[in-house]
Amino acid sequence: MANSTSADVVVIGSGVCGAMVAHQAVQAGLSVLMLEAGPRGERSDYWQRFMNLPVTNHARGDMQSPFPQSPYAPFPMFGNDDYLILKGRDAGAFRQAYLRAVGGTTWHWSGLCWRHLPVDLRLKSTYGIGRDWPFSYEELEPYYVKAEAEMGVSGPSNTAEHSPPQRSAPYVMESIAYGSADRRFAEVATRAGYTCVHIPQAKNSQPFDGRPGCCGSNSCMPICPIGALYNGIVHVDKAIAGGARLIDQAVVYRIDTDAKNRATAVHYYDRNKQSHRVPGRAFVIAANGIETPRLLLYAANDRNPCGIANSSDQVGRNMMDHPGLHMGCVTKEPMWTGHGPVQQSSIVDFRDGPFRSEYCANRIMMNNMSMATSAGVTAVKMGLVGKKLDAEIRRRAACTLDFSIGFEVLPEPENRLRLSAERKDALGIPHPEVTYDVGDYVRKGADAVRPTMLHLAKLLDATEVKITDSFNANNHVMGGAIMGRNPNDSVVDADCRAHDHDNLYIAGGATMPSASCINSTLSMVAVSLLMADRLKQALKA
Amino acid sequence: MRSDNLSLIPVLPSDPVQANRRRLLALLLATPWLSRSWVAAAAEAVPGETPAAAVGGRFVALSQFATGRSKLDPEIGAGLLGALRDSDASFSAAFEDLAADASSGKYSDVEALEAAVRGTPKHPALLALVAAWYTGAVTVNGQERFITLQEALLFQPIADGSHIPGNCAGATNSWATLPLPALAAMPTDR
Numbered sequence: 001m002a003n004s005t006s007a008d009v010v011v012i013g014s015g016v017c018g019a020m021v022a023h024q025a026v027q028a029g030l031s032v033l034m035l036e037a038g039p040r041g042e043r044s045d046y047w048q049r050f051m052n053l054p055v056t057n058h059a060r061g062d063m064q065s066p067f068p069q070s071p072y073a074p075f076p077m078f079g080n081d082d083y084l085i086l087k088g089r090d091a092g093a094f095r096q097a098y099l100r101a102v103g104g105t106t107w108h109w110s111g112l113c114w115r116h117l118p119v120d121l122r123l124k125s126t127y128g129i130g131r132d133w134p135f136s137y138e139e140l141e142p143y144y145v146k147a148e149a150e151m152g153v154s155g156p157s158n159t160a161e162h163s164p165p166q167r168s169a170p171y172v173m174e175s176i177a178y179g180s181a182d183r184r185f186a187e188v189a190t191r192a193g194y195t196c197v198h199i200p201q202a203k204n205s206q207p208f209d210g211r212p213g214c215c216g217s218n219s220c221m222p223i224c225p226i227g228a229l230y231n232g233i234v235h236v237d238k239a240i241a242g243g244a245r246l247i248d249q250a251v252v253y254r255i256d257t258d259a260k261n262r263a264t265a266v267h268y269y270d271r272n273k274q275s276h277r278v279p280g281r282a283f284v285i286a287a288n289g290i291e292t293p294r295l296l297l298y299a300a301n302d303r304n305p306c307g308i309a310n311s312s313d314q315v316g317r318n319m320m321d322h323p324g325l326h327m328g329c330v331t332k333e334p335m336w337t338g339h340g341p342v343q344q345s346s347i348v349d350f351r352d353g354p355f356r357s358e359y360c361a362n363r364i365m366m367n368n369m370s371m372a373t374s375a376g377v378t379a380v381k382m383g384l385v386g387k388k389l390d391a392e393i394r395r396r397a398a399c400t401l402d403f404s405i406g407f408e409v410l411p412e413p414e415n416r417l418r419l420s421a422e423r424k425d426a427l428g429i430p431h432p433e434v435t436y437d438v439g440d441y442v443r444k445g446a447d448a449v450r451p452t453m454l455h456l457a458k459l460l461d462a463t464e465v466k467i468t469d470s471f472n473a474n475n476h477v478m479g480g481a482i483m484g485r486n487p488n489d490s491v492v493d494a495d496c497r498a499h500d501h502d503n504l505y506i507a508g509g510a511t512m513p514s515a516s517c518i519n520s521t522l523s524m525v526a527v528s529l530l531m532a533d534r535l536k537q538a539l540k541a
Numbered sequence: 542m543r544s545d546n547l548s549l550i551p552v553l554p555s556d557p558v559q560a561n562r563r564r565l566l567a568l569l570l571a572t573p574w575l576s577r578s579w580v581a582a583a584a585e586a587v588p589g590e591t592p593a594a595a596v597g598g599r600f601v602a603l604s605q606f607a608t609g610r611s612k613l614d615p616e617i618g619a620g621l622l623g624a625l626r627d628s629d630a631s632f633s634a635a636f637e638d639l640a641a642d643a644s645s646g647k648y649s650d651v652e653a654l655e656a657a658v659r660g661t662p663k664h665p666a667l668l669a670l671v672a673a674w675y676t677g678a679v680t681v682n683g684q685e686r687f688i689t690l691q692e693a694l695l696f697q698p699i700a701d702g703s704h705i706p707g708n709c710a711g712a713t714n715s716w717a718t719l720p721l722p723a724l725a726a727m728p729t730d731r
């Protein structure tokens with residue numbers, strides 16, 4: 001290492017993907033510096049802040065407020081956020097809740113670790129829609145195995161529940177047991193012919209990797225009190241233990257390039273707004289699906305006037321998430337959600353089929369989040385008192401169900417992140433502005449799933465059935481620096497290396513060419529691990 | 542970027558309910574808007590009891606009647622009372638009237654009191670008091686003032702079938718064999 005502010009590999013972002021890459025690099029003997037825009041915090045503080053939130057924040061699913069912001073690294077706040085500017089037909093469907101903090105947004109994730117289906121990587125060639133990935137599921141599969149091992153994914157040993165069935169290794173540990181609500185839902189759905197599975201997730205069903213088994217706090221989002229849920233901080237600490245260095249509250253804003261358009265250094269502002277230059281041999285941008293394209297666009301220089309890695313004009317385009325709908329209902333018999341992790345069971349029958357040439361895939365999941373706070377707030381608002389109030393709280397807490405339906409959105413160039421021309425942060429860097437429309441492919445898919453949802457409600461003998469009519473975000477940000485073989489229509493190649501800069505890599509969801517309909521983190525990590533291998537090979541060469 | 546998010550210093554109360562009771566009672570005592578009747582009530586307090594303690598006692602007594610709970614934490618009560626006063630300038634007067642009603646012996650329970658005060662200024666005050674104890678928070682000037690989560694009464698009617706999210710429930714998979722409480726089996730230890 002040349003000096004204290006240079007490294008073989010400079011990783012920008014310390015979320016799960018950046019941390020994984022940093023860990024892989026130090027294990028290979030490379031010097032690594034992680035630059036994180038947000039602050040470092042402690043689990044106990046986050047938990048304390050969560051438990052000191054007003055009950056209405058709990059009832060409304062506030063995942064952001066437990067996490068303090070750095071003055072120079074704003075992120076979307078719960079409620080009236082003014083950081084992420086949203087426009088377009090379905091602007092509300094992109095209201096993301098990500099963090100800028102050491103360890104990243106997996107501080108408050110559900111931990112669900114789905115794999116893409118093999119066909120999800122070849123949508124264009126199979127169904128004539130979307131894009132194909134530049135490599136196959138078979139090439140990615142070993143990295144899925146590795147990602148599951150690193151994070152400690154629990155999943156069903158029953159192969160009939162594997163989605164997809166193409167696996168070369170068993171899950172690291174058996175699934176966490178269902179609580180009463182998931183058990184009942186799975187029984188009813190299975191009896192009716194649906195394929196309902198234990199969702200694989202990065203939560204310990206037994207002590208693993210120095211972390212304890214799940215204690216059923218039912219607060220995976222926003223914070224696991226004991227670390228039974230995997231968080232990116234695990235690999236941040238592993239990377240540091242292996243020799244990596246971390247600078248928090250370091251906001252990268254500029255990328256230097258040489259005559260060959262190789263990246264030579266990045267510049268960051270520290271917590272005192274002092275600028276520093278960091279040279280390196282290779283650079284990895286792992287700043288999440290929104291902050292990565294924001295940085296690439298803002299870091300435009302003379303040789304790259306439209307932004308770093310943006311000769312294709314694809315940086316910031318193809319923004320994806322999983323547009324969601326919810327179905328709420330009240331069952332006749334008590335279900336008592338809230339026992340065990342927040343999400344446990346899912347119907348996977350509609351992840352694939354010939355219909356995908358016309359409308360999107362979906363996954364239907366029963367939320368196992370405790371309904372206690374929402375039941376209490378709702379019953380109080382009804383103006384009840386005394387025994388009627390207690391009875392209504394009990395009925396709503398025990399019998400209210402919420403289903404989350406996630407849809408597969410396609411990469412569309414017009415779903416685009418730009419730098420805001422109107423607002424800048426405290427460093428003078430423009431806010432991200434996203435224009436978003438889920439598209440007819442998703443809208444048709446939403447129409448198609450409604451009869452299924454009503455059928456499920458009927459099976460559960462439920463009343464007060466309501467399906468939301470506007471799409472919500474799911475915080476699974478993808479796109480923005482999409483991967484492909486053609487430098488004219490993609491940002492990075494099959495190694496996740498920028499077509500324009502042969503020592504600049506992008507890790508995370510920003511590179512993914514298809515969203516599938518399931519939570520994206522495991523795929524993001526698998527792709528990042530693939531990228532890390534290619535990076536190590538390149539540096540050795 | 543909003544200015545209230547510019548600091549790493551937690552903006553949330555770190556130890557809200559555990560605030561010293563004596564300090565809160567002292568604050569109550571120092572407040573200028575104590576009505577004549579409260580002062581009178583305080584004057585009737587037992588020897589050695591401060592006027593503020595008497596007011597706090599009346600609030601807790603009314604709260605016990607309004608919530609049907611015999612065990613209510615007076616420190617939480619002090620926090621809720623302060624927040625209710627801050628949220629609505631008319632709460633103090635309504636509280637005084639409600640306290641008198643509750644102690645009059647005319648009403649067998651809160652349902653009867655609630656029915657009797659409908660359409661009067663006492664009604665929203667009663668509902669606000671109940672909401673405060675059940676949610677552990679009060680909206681003051683459009684912002685929620687957090688007093689307690691762990692002691693919010695909304696968790697009591699479901700204590701046999703649920704727990705407070707964020708608290709550990711037990712050993713891994715212990716929930717797999719939990720019995721399903723019936724709706725009619727309301728916990729009795731409230």
